[in-house]
Amino acid sequence: MAAASAKKSAKAAPKKAQSKSRLQDLPKLYREMLLIRRFEERAGQMYGMGLIGGFCHLYIGQEAVVVGMQAAAREGDQMITGYRDHGHMLAMGMDPNGVMAELTGRAGGLSKGKGGSMHMFSVEKNFYGGHGIVGAQVSLGTGLAFANAYRNNGAVTMAYFGDGASNQGQVYESFNMAELWRLPIVYVIENNHYAMGTSVERSSAMPDLHRRGESFAIPGRKVDGMDVLTVREAALEALEHCRSGKGPIILEMMTYRYRGHSMSDPAKYRTTEEVKKVRAEQDPIDKARAHLLAENLIDEAGLKEIDREVKAIVAEAAEFAQSSPEPDPAELYTDILR
Amino acid sequence: MPIQLLMPALSPTMEEGKLVKWMVTEGSKIQAGDIIAEIETDKATMEYESVDDGTVGRLLFPDGAEGIKINTPIALILEEGEATSELDGFEVAAPAEKSPEAETPAPERAAAKPVQAAAKPKAAAPSAVEPEVPEGTKFTSMTVREALRDAMAEEMRRDKDVFLMGEEVAQYEGAYKISQGLLAEFGDRRVVDTPITEHGFAGIGVGAALAGLRPIVEFMTFNFAMQAIDHILNSAAKTLYMSGGQLGTPIVFRGPNGAAARVAAQHSQCYAAWYSQVPGLIVVAPYDAASAKGLLKAAIRSPNPVVFLENEKLYGRSFDVPVMDDFVLPIGKARIVRPGNDATIVSFSIGVAKSLEAADLLAAEGIEAEVIDLRTLRPLDMETVLASVRRTNRCVSVEEGWPQSGIGAEIAASIMEHGFDDLDAPVIRVCGKDVPMPYAANLEKLALPHPEDIVAAVKAVCYR
Numbered sequence: 001m002a003a004a005s006a007k008k009s010a011k012a013a014p015k016k017a018q019s020k021s022r023l024q025d026l027p028k029l030y031r032e033m034l035l036i037r038r039f040e041e042r043a044g045q046m047y048g049m050g051l052i053g054g055f056c057h058l059y060i061g062q063e064a065v066v067v068g069m070q071a072a073a074r075e076g077d078q079m080i081t082g083y084r085d086h087g088h089m090l091a092m093g094m095d096p097n098g099v100m101a102e103l104t105g106r107a108g109g110l111s112k113g114k115g116g117s118m119h120m121f122s123v124e125k126n127f128y129g130g131h132g133i134v135g136a137q138v139s140l141g142t143g144l145a146f147a148n149a150y151r152n153n154g155a156v157t158m159a160y161f162g163d164g165a166s167n168q169g170q171v172y173e174s175f176n177m178a179e180l181w182r183l184p185i186v187y188v189i190e191n192n193h194y195a196m197g198t199s200v201e202r203s204s205a206m207p208d209l210h211r212r213g214e215s216f217a218i219p220g221r222k223v224d225g226m227d228v229l230t231v232r233e234a235a236l237e238a239l240e241h242c243r244s245g246k247g248p249i250i251l252e253m254m255t256y257r258y259r260g261h262s263m264s265d266p267a268k269y270r271t272t273e274e275v276k277k278v279r280a281e282q283d284p285i286d287k288a289r290a291h292l293l294a295e296n297l298i299d300e301a302g303l304k305e306i307d308r309e310v311k312a313i314v315a316e317a318a319e320f321a322q323s324s325p326e327p328d329p330a331e332l333y334t335d336i337l338r
Numbered sequence: 339m340p341i342q343l344l345m346p347a348l349s350p351t352m353e354e355g356k357l358v359k360w361m362v363t364e365g366s367k368i369q370a371g372d373i374i375a376e377i378e379t380d381k382a383t384m385e386y387e388s389v390d391d392g393t394v395g396r397l398l399f400p401d402g403a404e405g406i407k408i409n410t411p412i413a414l415i416l417e418e419g420e421a422t423s424e425l426d427g428f429e430v431a432a433p434a435e436k437s438p439e440a441e442t443p444a445p446e447r448a449a450a451k452p453v454q455a456a457a458k459p460k461a462a463a464p465s466a467v468e469p470e471v472p473e474g475t476k477f478t479s480m481t482v483r484e485a486l487r488d489a490m491a492e493e494m495r496r497d498k499d500v501f502l503m504g505e506e507v508a509q510y511e512g513a514y515k516i517s518q519g520l521l522a523e524f525g526d527r528r529v530v531d532t533p534i535t536e537h538g539f540a541g542i543g544v545g546a547a548l549a550g551l552r553p554i555v556e557f558m559t560f561n562f563a564m565q566a567i568d569h570i571l572n573s574a575a576k577t578l579y580m581s582g583g584q585l586g587t588p589i590v591f592r593g594p595n596g597a598a599a600r601v602a603a604q605h606s607q608c609y610a611a612w613y614s615q616v617p618g619l620i621v622v623a624p625y626d627a628a629s630a631k632g633l634l635k636a637a638i639r640s641p642n643p644v645v646f647l648e649n650e651k652l653y654g655r656s657f658d659v660p661v662m663d664d665f666v667l668p669i670g671k672a673r674i675v676r677p678g679n680d681a682t683i684v685s686f687s688i689g690v691a692k693s694l695e696a697a698d699l700l701a702a703e704g705i706e707a708e709v710i711d712l713r714t715l716r717p718l719d720m721e722t723v724l725a726s727v728r729r730t731n732r733c734v735s736v737e738e739g740w741p742q743s744g745i746g747a748e749i750a751a752s753i754m755e756h757g758f759d760d761l762d763a764p765v766i767r768v769c770g771k772d773v774p775m776p777y778a779a780n781l782e783k784l785a786l787p788h789p790e791d792i793v794a795a796v797k798a799v800c801y802r
Contacts, residue, residue, distance in 0.1 A: 078549070112582035119580035128548050128585070133572050139538050140573055143545015150501070150527065150551060173538025180533070335583035336617050338641035 068231025108324030135168030164195025210252035225253030504556030540566030575618030608739030632667030
């Protein structure tokens with residue numbers, strides 16, 4: 001019973017050592033979350049100044065989800081998401097300058113200014129968008145996983161969608177085929193409680209979204225999406241599930257967005273008290289910071305240093321996004337066909 | 339009097355079939371519900387049940403007889419009390435007309451005729467010299483169905499990233515038998531049966547294409563692709579542009595488009611105009627087997643999303659196809675299938691068959707019409723159309739789809755913009771009528787364009 005004894009010895013290992021390795025990456029994760037927070041705050045500000053047009057969906061409040069997931073991913077794993085995608089791109093290591101310049105519709109944007117906030121991609125970083133049609137990324141992501149299975153390359157796809165998208169029909173069409181064909185995909189439901197202005201309770205007959213795969217025999221877990229380490233643990237398990245050939249799995253990330261659905265949001269569907277309370281009690285960045293200090297993984301000076309670095313990156317991105325020229329008029333007719 | 343058992347119609351477009359084998363012999367007693375024969379059509383193999391009680395008097399065709407027109411008597415059944423002598427001198431009735439389909443060749447009486455010969459169109463244009471076909475190339479007769487299958491098989495042999503997915507494509511070998519033999523050759527990893535879930539599998543196909551595979555997504559008909567049109571447009575057609583040229587979608591969406599026969603409004607729509615409107619898509623709609631093969635191979639190799647519109651009524655028709663190792667046609671090139679100097683008829687898909695028939699009728703009246711097969715609807719080869727109109731000064735467009743904002747509307751507008759001074763008469767559109775497709779045979783016939791309508795339109799633009 002080698003496996004059993006190994007398990008035992010792992011359990012018996014000193015608690016401190018175990019939690020140390022668990023905490024080892026926390027400064028890095030904290031920094032990544034902070035970068036998303038500051039980037040999104042600046043994007044909101046620039047939207048208010050008229051520098052960003054159209055729709056702009058901010059990720060503020062949900063940072064722990066994508067940072068925790070990505071911390072568990074391997075080289076070659078793919079990501080695909082909906083239109084609230086800035087944080088996902090930063091977590092994939094895509095260039096903040098390119099993201100911000102896309103928001104301002106400039107030539108230096110990741111899509112040369114032709115995609116905008118909701119439509120960015122990076123083949124190099126395995127980020128497949130950035131999709132503006134609610135739920136489309138679930139079928140598309142299942143197709144990415146189909147390609148992984150076809151090539152037997154060991155990669156796993158993470159398809160992110162919200163509680164709103166979880167009511168779309170194609171999600172269940174995809175669940176069915178993913179389980180039928182045992183595709184390596186983690187369905188990450190970012191449950192921020194509101195699809196635009198409609199709460200989960202008002203839109204979902206059965207609001208336990210992690211159970212939405214039950215009729216396809218897809219396992220699901222409910223995860224505290226406001227704690228980056230908890231997310232990472234759930235992600236490691238889920239990715240291992242997929243990599244070992246067991247097919248798809250659902251992670252329902254319980255999270256919260258502080259800002260409106262998009263920049264134009266009347267905020268009549270929830271109280272400011274509710275937002276304030278979550279922010280005060282559950283903020284993923286505050287939580288990580290407190291954790292870092294409590295465990296002596298960093299001191300105040302170290303935190304300030306991270307703050308300064310992040311601010312500099314965001315300032316540079318904002319500067320680049322305003323100084324990069326608008327796309328050449330000739331770009332109107334390029335990239336339609338190959 | 340003996341009961342005549344007739345060759346049954348087992349699908350809306352079936353014109354003839356093969357008697358695979360009898361399950362009874364002369365003298366067998368049968369009851370209603372007994373299986374008496376196995377019949378194969380171009381779409382499926384089915385068991386034929388008796389609806390009468392009696393004794394099998396005479397089998398009129400042997401096992402394996404091919405090309406038996408529907409409604410041809412295939413056996414005589416003696417009712418209770420009838421003697422075998424009743425069969426002597428019994429005159430077998432001629433097959434009844436199956437349907438008033440204008441372009442259906444009149445059923446021939448010589449029953450056991452090979453499928454291919456019977457299906458040969460009148461004006462199989464002398465495969466007019468494609469620049470892609472070297473001189474001296476041999477041709478072989480092949481159905482559009484076989485040409486499509488061969489195109490897929492050749493491309494799957496050539497590129498391991500090419501795979502086929504869709505409803506009934508693998509074990510059933512295609513709802514219209516297009517994928518015959520593919521599962522056996524390529525296995526279930528590359529020939530993938532999907533659940534009935536168009537929206538989902540179209541999205542999965544696009545996702546696989548984004549990851550660099552080359553999916554061929556078969557829709558059982560394009561009528562069902564309505565459920566998937568979001569992925570065809572929003573996910574496939576627009577991604578290259580939205581990604582600033584980074585991420586292409588090399589995918590083929592294919593299947594029968596437009597009216598089949600007697601399947602009514604929800605199964606009879608032509609989507610040519612719809613898809614042809616979308617930048618970022620390539621839209622192909624071939625008429626003959628050579629175009630079907632050469633253009634499907636080109637579509638599979640294309641780095642772009644291709645909507646490949648087939649026609650159910652053309653699947654069983656045979657045409658000459660060049661015998662070449664790798665016959666690929668360029669996308670975006672129309673073809674003059676019949677030259678003429680008096681008027682230009684522009685069409686695509688099954689409209690070309692009707693246009694060729696019309697051209698024959700017109701020739702008998704001394705009008706030589708030029709018939710152009712567009713073959714690709716996006717990009718539209720207006721150059722070929724305009725060059726022809728420069729010579730003929732008259733143009734008629736032909737399509738089975740609706741008139742408003744149709745392919746004909748586009749052609750008429752383009753000629754007005756770029757060839758107005760070449761016109762001696764306004765362009766006339768011959769289209770399907772502006773109604774949902776009716777079921778009743780007579781109404782359906784009224785709803786579709788026929789060679790006579792094209793003849794009338796050509797005469798009108800010629801002021802004759």
